[in-house]
Amino acid sequence: MTYNQTDLFTEVNQDIFKSTGKQITHLGWQVVFGKEEEENQKEQTLPLVEQGQSVETTEIKLHEGKTQPPKLYTEGQLITVMAKHDIGSEATRSGIIERIKTLLYIKIEKNIIHVTNKGKMMVEAIKDTAIGSPELTAKWEVYLKGIGEGKKKDKSFVETSKKLAQKLINEAKDQVNAWAINDFIEDRKTEHHIGECPSCGKPVVDKKTIYGCSGYAKDNLKSCKFSVSKEFLGQKISESNMIKLLEGKKTSLLKGLKGKSEKEFDAYLQLDEDKIQFVFPKKKKVAQT
Structure with a gap:
């Protein structure tokens, strides 16, 4: 047949x-x-x-x-789609995905890619621009390959890129007030950035009961596990004190800390790499009479 x-x-x-x-x-x-x-x-x-x-x-x-939304991609499937549309090269596609993960535009949960609120804001900002076009990215890749093979001139590519960059900046200035990102901004307030993770350099965020690295992923044993509980030995660690810790400084003096023996003591806290250390206040000298 x-x-x-x-x-x-x-x-x-x-x-x-x-x-x-x-x-x-x-x-x-x-x-x-x-x-x-x-x-x-x-x-x-x-x-x-x-x-x-x-x-x-x-x-x-x-x-x-009922219509069903398209299935979300795994990293492997995304690489296949990128290859299909000539985005990146075999040597760079994994690096591109790692880069947008580091910038917190996407996160991986149970091997599935999810776009973060930060990523959604970026999409909203560039969706109608040339730089947001996969076709343009593919053309760049083809042209750059031509430069590498000596078939294209790099000077004309650089000049065209400069003009495009200026055009995009001007368009962004005109369109910024029309971007529908207020909902994303409200959602991001629940994941407030405190400072830089001492273990991996990614943002540390407020996670309600702890201050934790945004790079942590439940399904990834190799992901960063840095965290500090908001309640430490019976005392609360304020956001201002957490900022001091991440900046390599001592916290303000925490009074009434309780160790295993339940005996109270006072101390400053300071990070040694990614571990909390105690810094005890100097004892005042008693004047001799």
Whole structure:
């Protein structure tokens, strides 16, 4: 059997309906064995028609259902899509993904890529610009490959890039007030950046009960696990004290800290690499009389 894979568009009362299926051009073995197997296949068989041909609607069936959003990508699938659209090269695609993870535009949960609020704000800002176009990125990659092969001139590429950059800056100034990012800003307030992680350099964020590295991922054993509980030995660590810790400074004096023996003591806190250390206040000298 031979057939054409076909999309058939039919107009009924000015509404357009799309049918996708096969148009059989030659029955082959089905001349002998019939169409039973073909009829059991899920994909429908379309009649042979000509463009502009008038047909009669003999039956209408209403199927109720819900559309499903596209499935989210894994990192491997994203690399495949990037390759399909000539984004990056075999040597750089993984690095590009790592870069946007580091910048917190995406996060990985259970091997699935999720766009963060920061990433959504970036998409909103560049979605209608040339720099947000995968096609432009692909053209750049092809041109850069041509430069590497000596077929294209680097000077013209640099000059064109300068002009494009200036154009994008001017457009951003004009469009900034129209960006629909208020909802993203409100959502990001729940993940307030405190400072830089002493272990990996990524932002440390307020996670309600702890101050933790934004690079932590439950499903990644190699991800950064730096965190400091907001309640430490019976005393609360304020945001201002946490900022001091991340800046390599001592906190203000914390009074009434309780160790394992339940005996209270006073101390400053300071980070030694990514571990909290105690700095005890100097005892005052008693004047001799």
